[in-house]
Amino acid sequence: MSAFRLGAVPYLNGRPLVAWFDALECPDGVEVALAPPSQLAAAVRAGQFDAALASSFEMLRAPGLVALPGISISARAEVMSVRLFSKVPIAHVRTVALDASSLSSAALTRIVLSDAYGLDPAYVTMAPDIGAMLERCDAALLIGDLRLFEDAAPHMLDLGRAWHDLTGLPFVYAAWLAREDADRQALGRLVQSAKDWGVRHLDRIASEWSAATGLPGDRVRRYLSDIMWYDLVPEHWSALAEFQRRCIAHGLVPEGVALNRCRALVGDGAHE
Helix, strand or coil, X not given: CXXXXXXXXXXXXXXXXXXXXXXXXXXCCEEEEECCHHHHXXXXXXXXXXXXXXXXXXXXXXCCEEEEXXXXXXXXXXXXXXXXXXXXXXXXXXXXXXXXCCCHHHHHHHHHHHHCCCCCCEEEEECCCHHHHHHHCCEEEEECCCCCCCCCCCEEEEHHHHHHHHHCCCEEEEEEEEECCCCHHHHHHHHHHHHHHHHHCHHHHHHHHHXXXXXXXXXXXXXHHHHEECCCCHHHHHHHHHHHHHHHHCCCCCCCCCCCECCCCCCCCCCC
16 A cells, blocks of 8 residues: 555646656655646545645635645746637637636636736636637637647747736746645655655656657757746745735635645755
């Protein structure tokens, strides 16, 4: 029986945080399952996972989950893998198809289109099929590796860049979330070890991903090394607080949900 059961996203941006669990250097006793971010937090709450690399939006809409310290999937500005593709200029968008895999990015789309563009389009949630989405709507939100390195429509908005232009802050897409009754210190040490290993082996991870998917190796390496940001530091908490404020203003989450974080013990190797 596994000592810990973890859930994680199946995308390239999460690979440096979980690749260690497949490596020979990783100790036995850790089980990792991959699922879309929209499913992971519910599985943690249901007891299927001890912790999951789950959507940051889950921290805002209900109590009971705690962010493990020091680790996130974030981007300072451009993110590449969270994009709005549109048949019409962004300012003319009236209907949007949201990727059903997404929570944080779906909320981010609503905020950016309203606060940066003054838009109030109609939204529909769909499976991530760009053809079907754009057949039904003016624009489509896609997350993950799909269309990561190509343009899928005449107009494109990088949601991470748009958020940074709007707020001056990075955006936190996901973090390790655990139940309050979990052994959070042991989990924190475990996922910190995985992060440390992954950051040291970004070139190896990029090469393996490129070989498996056919994506250009140099662009995969740039994405992991220059676009993604895997820390969870005070700047990220400021960004999460701003995201929460705007989500509340738009009626996307209730007021009064605390942004819970697990603070590391001195000497445990993890930190904020």
